[in-house]
Amino acid sequence: MAMYKQASATSQVKDSAGKLYGIFVSTTSSGTLTVYDSSDGDTNDPKIANTITVAAGSTYLNFPAGLFFSRGLYVVLANTAEFTVAYE
DSSP: OOEEEEESSOEEEESSOEEEEEEEEEEEEEEEEEEESOSSOOTTSOEEEEEEEOOTTEEESOOTTOEEESSOEEEEEEEEEEEEEEEO
16 A cells, blocks of 8 residues: 655654655755655665755656555655655
């Protein structure tokens, strides 16, 4: 069953394996997102997506069947944005 997390700061979304379905950005001011396959934000862990410059009202990393991650899901925000992550 898909779940979601809304955030406006760097966030640990999930601390174990799962699936990423997508990220929706509702507002931003020059925001960028980097998405890691990581349970704790270790920048040595694999990146799912590297430095996405986002725009308000846009969906990013849209995977209808889900993209598997093995360690966890961690989203790093630079500048400001409000975003929702859909995951399992």
